[in-house]
Amino acid sequence: QKEVEQNSGPLSVPEGAIASLNCTYSDRGSQSFFWYRQYSGKSPELIMSIYSNGDKEDGRFTAQLNKASQYVSLLIRDSQPSDSATYLCAVVTGANSKLTFGKGITLSVRP
Amino acid sequence: EAQVTQNPRYLITVTGKKLTVTCSQNMNHEYMSWYRQDPGLGLRQIYYSMNVEVTDKGDVPEGYKVSRKEKRNFPLILESPSPNQTSLYFCASRQSYSNQPQHFGDGTRLSIL
Numbered sequence: 001q002k003e004v005e006q007n008s009g010p011l012s013v014p015e016g017a018i019a020s021l022n023c024t025y026s027d028r029g030s031q032s033f034f035w036y037r038q039y040s041g042k043s044p045e046l047i048m049s050i051y052s053n054g055d056k057e058d059g060r061f062t063a064q065l066n067k068a069s070q071y072v073s074l075l076i077r078d079s080q081p082s083d084s085a086t087y088l089c090a091v092v093t094g095a096n097s098k099l100t101f102g103k104g105i106t107l108s109v110r111p
Numbered sequence: 112e113a114q115v116t117q118n119p120r121y122l123i124t125v126t127g128k129k130l131t132v133t134c135s136q137n138m139n140h141e142y143m144s145w146y147r148q149d150p151g152l153g154l155r156q157i158y159y160s161m162n163v164e165v166t167d168k169g170d171v172p173e174g175y176k177v178s179r180k181e182k183r184n185f186p187l188i189l190e191s192p193s194p195n196q197t198s199l200y201f202c203a204s205r206q207s208y209s210n211q212p213q214h215f216g217d218g219t220r221l222s223i224l
Contacts, residue, residue: 032210043201043215044154051210088154090213096159096167097209099144103153 003027004091006102014110019076023089023102026070032092033065035074037085038104044088048074079109113138117202117216124192125224132187132219134202140214141207143185144169145177147198148218154201160185161207192223 004025013019021035032051036044050056050063050072062075072091076083089102115136124130136143144159146169156169160179174196176188185204189196199220203213 034212041218043218046212046214049212092209096161098156098159098169099203099213100156101154103151 003093003100004089004102006087006089006105008103009105010108011105012108012110013079015079015081017079017109019079019083019107019109021074021076021087021089021105021107023072023074023091024070025072025089025091025093025100027091027093028067028070030067030070030091030093033063033072034090034099035061035063035072036088036090036101038088039085076107079107081109081111083107084109113214115202115204115214115216117200117219119219120217121220123222123224126193127191130189130192130221132189132200132202132221134185134187134216135183136185136202136204136214137183138204138206138214139182140204141182142213143179143202143204144213145175145185145187146201146203147171147196148201149198157187157200189221192221194223197221197223 035048038044048063050065056063060077064073086104088104145157146154158177160166202216205211205213
């Protein structure tokens with residue numbers, strides 16, 4: 001079983017819609033979860049971190065964590081063309097606290 | 112400005128010619144790591160370092176070496192590069208606490224002919 005899995009995508013939504021990105025992880029002991037955004041050819045940029053069950057909101061972004069289901073998601077409200085990028089889910093796993101990434105999902109926001 | 116700096120940003124070289132990609136951070140972070148990113152494979156960790164003189168293998172260490180003689184620097188060494196090491200490389204750092212996010216450099220695109 002892959003350690004961090006994301007829907008393969010790509011995901012396309014119209015401008016103004018809600019984009020929902022999902023991620024599951026296998027290490028039940030994981031405590032730290034991150035969402036990174038990566039534009040083509042650029043480095044990953046942290047957009048959200050979440051550590052406790054429930055929702056965490058920051059502007060148009062909401063991260064949701066459910067440790068019992070080993071599931072973390074990212075909602076982007078009022079999607080803009082500038083949100084078009086690859087979104088990477090990352091989970092701290094294992095005894096050495098390694099940051100393990102999902103393969104990412106590419107989001108395209110249509111004007 | 113807090114940052115992770117990698118050099119070079121782009122490099123085209125030939126098989127077998129030793130090269131070093133430098134990484135430096137100015138945030139006094141204990142933890143540093145190297146990743147490679149390939150289409151369809153995502154970001155994979157090559158090596159990491161918990162602190163000065165402490166390094167360990169990640170998921171794909173074959174063909175690479177690292178050193179951590181100073182806290183701020185974590186160079187990646189390819190002693191005898193091969194074409195399968197053509198990739199986009201990222202250096203990252205974070206504070207020692209595992210719940211802190213990693214900050215990434217701008218990346219180095221390596222092409223090995």
